[in-house]
Amino acid sequence: MITLLRADDRLVHGLVAVSWTNQLQPDILLVANDHAASDTMTKMTMKLAKPAGVTLGIKDLKSAAQILNNPKYANKKIFVVTINVEDALKLKKEVPGIAKVNVGTAGIHEKNGVAVLPQIKMTQEDFACAKELQEQGVEVFAQVTPTAEKLNFAGIEKAFTK
Numbered sequence: 507m508i509t510l511l512r513a514d515d516r517l518v519h520g521l522v523a524v525s526w527t528n529q530l531q532p533d534i535l536l537v538a539n540d541h542a543a544s545d546t547m548t549k550m551t552m553k554l555a556k557p558a559g560v561t562l563g564i565k566d567l568k569s570a571a572q573i574l575n576n577p578k579y580a581n582k583k584i585f586v587v588t589i590n591v592e593d594a595l596k597l598k599k600e601v602p603g604i605a606k607v608n609v610g611t612a613g614i615h616e617k618n619g620v621a622v623l624p625q626i627k628m629t630q631e632d633f634a635c636a637k638e639l640q641e642q643g644v645e646v647f648a649q650v651t652p653t654a655e656k657l658n659f660a661g662i663e664k665a666f667t668k
Contacts, residue, residue, distance in 0.1 A: 508574060508603050511586040513594050513632075514610035517542060518552040518562070521611065521651055522587055527557045529652035532585035536563045538570035538597055539589050567593060571600035591628070595635040598644060607639050609648040609662070622665040623657055625650045633666050 509530045514522060517537050527535060535556065542548045543566040556562040565573060570586070573579060574597070588594045591609060598604045609632070611625050619627025626648045628636070640646045640659045648657040 507580065507583055508601070508605070509583050509585050510606050510608055511588065511594050511597065511604050512608040512610045513588050513591045515589050515615075516611065517548075517587050517589060518555045520555075523555045523557045525651045525653075527560060527585065530585050531583065532560060533582040534561045534563060534579070534584045536565065536570055536573065536584055536586045538565060538567050538586055538593060540566045542589075543569070567596055568600075571597055574601040574603065591632040591635040591639070595639055598639055598642060604644060606645045606647075607636070609636060609646065611650060620665050622648045622662050623650065623655060628662070628665075630666075633662070636662060 509532055512522065512526065517539060518535065537552060542552065542564050549564050552564060553562060563573065574584065574586070586597070588597065591607070594607045609626060609628060616627045616629055619629050621627050636646045636659065646659045646662065648662055649655070
């Protein structure tokens with residue numbers, strides 16, 4: 507069972523490893539990113555940040571989709587992290603079980619991004635992908651931490667129509 511998919515350009519870091527993992531209590535933290543899956547240094551860094559008691563998987567998008575669709579993992583709570591909303595949309599096209607996408611601190615350094623919350627920026631491309639996810643029935647929201655302000659898709663959309 508996919509508990510949440512978070513788009514976060516830092517992938518596994520303090521907010522993901524501590525705040526979100528403590529809130530969601532997943533069995534598996536699955537990083538779905540083509541670059542991370544093939545980069546030894548990135549994998550090593552994320553393994554160091556891995557919270558205790560959680561299995562960490564670092565897979566390319568295609569392999570992550572295979573895992574998420576595998577009945578073997580149906581009874582496992584899985585927290586998925588992608589680097590951006592575009593990758594979240596790519597996964598959703600392959601994995602029907604994705605119901606919630608959290609736009610996290612992805613894009614904070616994006617010069618052309620629109621600030622939807624103080625620590626979250628989205629590009630027009632991010633927004634288009636988020637809109638497509640929303641239209642497919644996925645709950646899309648922006649939120650930095652589980653206890654911080656949560657902005658629903660209508661709020662995200664409002665930031666882009668100002």
